[in-house]
Amino acid sequence: MEASVCPIDAQFSGQISTLLSPPPLPQVQEYFEALVTERQCHLKVKTDGKHGKGVYSEVDFQGDDLVLRDQMLVGAQHSSNKIDCLVCSFCFQFIGSIELQIGRKLYLEELGVSAIDECGSSDDMGCSSSSEKTCIPQDSIQSLMNGSLQLPYSENFPLPSVVPCPGGCKEAYYCSKSCAEADWDSFHSLLCIGHGSSSPNTEALSKFIKHANETNDIFILAAKVISFTILRYRKLKAAHVEQEGKHDTSNACDSCIFPLLLEAWKPVSMGFKRRWWECIALPEDVDSCEEAEFRMQIKNLAFESLQLLKEAIYDRECAPLFSLDIYGHIIGMFELNNLDLVVASPVEDYFLYIDDLPVSQKKKAEKITKIFLDALGEDYSISCQGTAFFPLQSCMNHSCIPNAKAFKREEDRDGGATIVALQSIAKGEEITISYIDEDLPYEERQKLLADYGFICRCPKCVDEAS
Ligand SMILES: C[S@@+](CC[C@H](N)C(=O)[O-])C[C@H]1O[C@@H](n2cnc3c(N)ncnc32)[C@H](O)[C@@H]1O
Known part of the structure; x- marks a missing residue:
């Protein structure tokens, strides 16, 4: 070829x-200093470490402390994930309502099933007989999507209203006018x-x-x-x-x-x-x-x-x-x-909430919710998934004994990256995260890290290699 x-x-x-060409070092330094100030974090990006750039602590952190909330420079939801959840195309938080999230997913799945199943194995309600999931009548799905059916207790899980794209593309939706702009x-x-x-x-x-x-x-x-x-x-x-x-x-x-x-x-x-x-x-x-x-x-x-x-x-x-x-x-x-890029689904929180209700309330609520949960099946709570580039997090080097990790807290409901300390980190120490599952055996870790183009020589790897 x-x-x-x-x-x-x-x-x-x-x-x-x-x-x-790599930008001149003073320019790199200046860029990251401005970014650290903007993020209001106590970190420093150094350019002269043994693995190129690296992120260092400017204060003492304790275990579980928030080290960094990084905003993405650019990110996108995976195309295949767009069926599963409706999120703001700029900040990636879930939008609409619990009802819209559920109704839209069932509607799009049904469309997909119909498209594949054109040769007629549908029953009277337009449901594929090959589907193992419970089928929901189209009008119930429409009621979820148009807001005429409110699920019990969904008011405890409010989501921002859907703002359409100002260019009229019907592909991008937002949580606010400011995200749209x-x-x-x-x-x-x-x-x-x-x-x-x-x-x-x-x-x-x-x-x-x-x-x-x-x-x-x-x-x-x-x-x-x-x-x-x-x-x-x-x-x-x-x-x-x-x-x-x-x-x-x-x-x-x-x-x-x-x-x-x-x-x-x-x-x-x-x-x-x-x-x-x-x-x-x-x-x-x-x-x-x-x-x-x-x-x-x-x-x-x-x-x-x-x-x-x-x-x-x-x-x-x-x-x-x-x-x-x-x-x-x-x-x-x-x-x-x-x-x-990962954002947890509020639909999961919703169904867990229903499951945790006192028995009588739960029974009553489930009379309405169970049919939808069954129809969604195992995929009821798929998170928003995509890829993004985070300018500061991407300067963090890997270690198989990391002192920090990417971890979304309860309040982190958008596409930003959150890094928390796994242990005490002293001022001046390098912040490291693990790019892979660090509990895997040595050979498997090295194989996965080869995709990032390096051989790890952290103390754990050196120890296990000898
Ligand atoms: C996400 S970047 C980290 C920042 C990078 N050091 C830089 O200069 O931009 C990932 C790259 O850093 C290098 N790197 C990260 N951790 C490393 C390690 N433990 N040993 C060797 N190289 C590492 C590898 O080149 C890897 O592809």
């Missing part, structure tokens, strides 16, 4: 290599397929999204990074033109364009490491003698996706962002940092 050749890589090779300004205005989109070609955008959903939804994250950079560039340019006293914001001098693009790209430049097709772990079913072919296929897939994205949101002044080299580095950033 031929390797893809991207004309933009050749045309803008100088600018691309500047964008991909923030998403629009930072990412979505260019990636919206609604009538209000700023994308010059929403048809191409739909094709890009379809391709990502069918191949790898990591491309959606990469598109968000590119959109974020273009929109940041446009804001920086407008501010620059205004500062220069010009009135037409479309007129920045040519020599200003690239420095402004470099500035817009800065938050991303702090995170990327290697190209996706070079760092992706070889799947178990691919033989090592087929490795080169596999990596080339991955590169070609990325090129295919990039061409669709380019057709949809290309901006001449930001042309280097549409190079395959840049695209590969952006995707590699998610591959190597591999930070999960």
Whole structure:
């Protein structure tokens, strides 16, 4: 198979290599100092550790102390998870109501079943006889979704009302107007397929999204990074033109364009490491003698996706962002940092609450709720799941005897990352987390860590290796 050749890589090779060069250390230091101040945490990012960047404590922490609440730079819910829960497309908290969450999931599942089961094994209520789950009449599902059926005690689990996308795409929903605006300004205005989109070609955008959903939804994250950079560039340019006293914001001098693009790209430049097709772990079913072919296929897939994205949101002044080299580095950033986005489902809390009620109340409530719980089956409480890039958490190095861990507390109901201390951590000590299940045997740990491109030599590994 031929390797893809991207004309933009050749045309803008100088600018691309500047964008991909590690930022100067003082700039890195300044960026992370500003971030630490914004997050109001007592941490310091050092750039000279034995594993590159690392996060260090600036105070003494006790076990269970909150070390960091990190906000994501960019994140997305997995496409397949969108059936299971309706969350804010910006902060990822659950929205609507317990009834809407349950009704929507049953409705979408039913649609899926009907689509697969077109050849007629449905009963009178439109339910597939092959489904093992309890079927619910369509009108009950509709009543849940339109709010005319209120489940007992659901008022104890209020969720924010659903705010639709201002661009009218019916794909993105929010918990508030401020989240809708923030998403629009930072990412979505260019990636919206609604009538209000700023994308010059929403048809191409739909094709890009379809391709990502069918191949790898990591491309959606990469598109968000590119959109974020273009929109940041446009804001920086407008501010620059205004500062220069010009009135037409479309007129920045040519020599200003690239420095402004470099500035817009800065938050991303702090995170990327290697190209996706070079760092992706070889799947178990691919033989090592087929490795080169596999990596080339991955590169070609990325090129295919990039061409669709380019057709949809290309901006001449930001042309280097549409190079395959840049695209590969952006995707590699998610591959190597591999930070999960998880938000627990309030539907789980709701059913647990019903289960814990005094017997008589429970019996009464279950007369209404049981049918829905049975229909949802084992998947009744699937959390919101996705991938995100957290700028500070992604500077934390791994240890198999970590002193901190990612842990969502009761109050952490959005997509932010929470790191808590597992033990006392003295001022000046490095904060480490485990990227894997640290209780696995040595060989298995090393195998999983190889996906992150390193061999762990923490005291536990050194001890177990000898
Ligand atoms: C999430 S980043 C952590 C921050 C990273 N040190 C940096 O400079 O950006 C993960 C990468 O850090 C390095 N790393 C993290 N923990 C390590 C360890 N215990 N030993 C060696 N390298 C490690 C590996 O290169 C890994 O792919």
